[in-house]
Every structure is written in structure tokens, then in C-alpha cells.
Amino acid sequence: MKTFKDTEFAHIREMTGYSVKEVAELFGKSERTIYRWENGESMPEENLLRELTSIYNVRSGQQQTDEYNFKFIDLFAGIGGLRKAFESIGGKCVFTSEWDLACRKTYQANYDCDHPVNGDIREVDLDNMPEYDVLVAGFPCQPFSIAGVSKKNSLGLPHGFHDATQGTLFFDVAQMIERNRPKAFLLENVKNLVSHDKGNTFKVIIKTLREELGYHVDFRVIDAKPFVPQHRERIFIVGFREDVGFAFEDLKLPQSGPKLGSILHPENGSEEPELPYTELTDAKVADKYTLSDRLWEYLQGYAEKHRAKGNGFGFGLFGPEDVARTLSARYYKDGSEILIKQEGKNPRRLTPRECARLMGFDKAGQAPFVIPVSDTQSYKQFGNSVAVPVVEAVASHMLPYIFKAMRSTKDTNQAEMLFEKVEAYV
Known part of the structure; x- marks a missing residue:
């Protein structure tokens, strides 16, 4: 012992x-x-x-206490997956930006917002931002141009990231980092960001963050499988203004994760019914989530057609002991990437409640995540979101270094104040 x-x-x-x-x-x-x-x-x-x-x-x-450890801003907030994770380590959100109205409805239904949820990030007044320590953003990926810097210089035009990323939403994130100089940031994106445009897009992003903005940056692609029952690879980019020693290689991930059975409705009366996702009798999944004969026949024919051509396209059929494919924003169309086996009848889609569990928004011992929108909108929202437990692991790994960065800044500020007092005395 x-x-x-x-x-x-x-x-x-x-x-x-x-x-x-x-x-x-x-x-x-x-x-x-x-x-x-x-x-x-x-x-x-x-x-x-x-x-x-x-x-x-x-x-x-x-549970964290009411006293917060640091302040952060939530950009491209979606339904608040990044916020949920950073609040779990004692962060206080002081600014939110999300342009999609349906996402804002879900966001505001789940988080205590003592500030307005701003719309388009391109319309944010950078000079009137609240003070914050950490910036988090799940920015969309867009094509970047590769700037001819020497030519731009000769013409007196903007260069560097001001030119190479102009017109992209990453540009707005970079501008905010340049203007406000947060102590740290976390950026999240799809795995394919690394290979997009033959790697040029990612090169511009890392060069911007490291060389032009001067941050100490590390990144890692992480699969959500150790945390939730789906394969979901995303890239996480972490930067600190000071060299605090942060490294992703020190982040240890679980060796095994849960199976689909952990997030599926048990359908045996052991959970409370939730209309419209389940029926009142034994909380069985509502019939509307079972595929029609016509759709099921189409999906099987489509899969067979591509299988004959040697392609891997087709539906994904899973049981309680399996780990699912990636939940995507197109799930509302036919649910083909994650279909759940049913005894004696056609397979079914996940319900939005099961999607909330699959993405880690619902946790045992906590109030269920509020889903105030239609099935179509909720499938889009969860499919576009982050797997919350993965971000919680990254945020937890960042926390000691966030503290270190805040102490470093405080020491620097105190030294500057002391120097100013000495100068005034002399």
C-alpha cells in the first residue's frame, strides 16, 4: 500500500x-x-x-470550483465541444463566435453565457476584445494561396500570412492572435489538413504560427477511439507564446476504449423514455430511425455495385461490440456510415441522443446535453463537432503549461513595473 x-x-x-x-x-x-x-x-x-x-x-x-483558472475565447464554436472541454479544466469563456444560427441555438441552450454569442468572426472588433489567456478554435479548412513575398514587397503590398491566408478563416484567427497575443491557443481541424493541397496549406499555417507570430507550436493527429466508440482522427495544434516546454509526445492515451453498446439505447426499460427518440414502452428506439425497405435496398445495391468495381464504398453496419466509423455532417442524408444492426428487421440510424453520447457530450452523472433542434440539424451539428473527451485530454495536458505561461507573464509584468519605478526614481 x-x-x-x-x-x-x-x-x-x-x-x-x-x-x-x-x-x-x-x-x-x-x-x-x-x-x-x-x-x-x-x-x-x-x-x-x-x-x-x-x-x-x-x-x-x-468537479472544478467556481473559481476559474484562466479566461479563454471560443471561436467557430459550433455547439461548444471545445468550450465544454476547457471549462472542465477550470477555464472561463469570455467571448464566443459562431455564425450558424442553429448551432447558436444549441450552444445557448447548454452554456451559461454571460456574454453575447457573436456571429461572423470577420465582423468582430479586434480592438474591443475582452482580456483572455487562451484562444480555442475549430476553424474550417480553406485553400490558401502561396504568396510570392519578394514580389509583394516590391509592390508595397501585404505579404506573409496577411497575403498567403487572406480571404480564409484561418487568416482571421491569425489576426486575432497577432493583435491580442494570447498566452496559448488550441486549434482543431480534420486530419486531412496535413495533406491538403499537397501539404502546402499546413505549411503556411505552421509557418504563420511559428515564424510570423512567434509561437512555440506542436501538433498531433489523435484518433478518438480510446475515448469514444468511433474512429475519428483530428489534428490538434497547440501554441504557447513563451517556451514552457509543452510537447504532445508526453500525452499518454488510453490503450483501449469503449464499444458501441455503451452509447446505444438499451431498449429494455432501464433508461427513461425520451420522446421523440424513444417510445414510452421500454424506451425502445422510435420506428422512424429504422431504414425503409426502399432505402435499405438502395444502400445494399450501391455497396454491391462498388464492391464489383473493387471500390470500398458502402454502408457501415455495426453491433454493440463494434467501434463505428466517423460520424459526419452528412449523416442526416441516409445514415449509411453508421447503421445499427437490428434483430429481424432493417438496420437503423443512431438517434441524436446516441450521437450526443458518441461524441462525448453526454456523460454519466451529468445532465443530458440539450438538443433543441431538429434531427437533421442535430446530425449536422454532432457530425461537425469535436469528440469532447479527446479535447478534455489535450486541455488537461495543457493546463500545467497554461499555469506556467501565466506565471511567466506575471513575472515579466512585475519586472517591467519595477524597472519603470526605478527609471522614474532615477
């Missing part, structure tokens, strides 16, 4: 899994200082003890 030291600091440090050396590096202290705190020879700094406690609470899945 593991024996903990008597002091609160030592107990929390050991519970987080950090070594003394790791805590010393994270806090910018000597190992001797950490040992003194652990042995009770001196008291730890109150703010550092709070940081360590917050990191422990996040990693152990405990």
Missing part, C-alpha cells in the same frame, strides 16, 4: 503522479525548495499549491 508524506503539498504532488524534479521544473523552483515544502520545513507558495491542487482535481475527474 502506498504511503504518503504528511504534508498537503507532498500528498497532492504524489497523487498527481509528478516527481519532485518535474514539479520543480514546472514551478521554476529548485528541487531543494520542493523537498523543503514536502517535509514541512517551509510553506509552499499559496498560488502554486492551488495550481497543483487544480491539476490533481482535473486529472482525477473531480
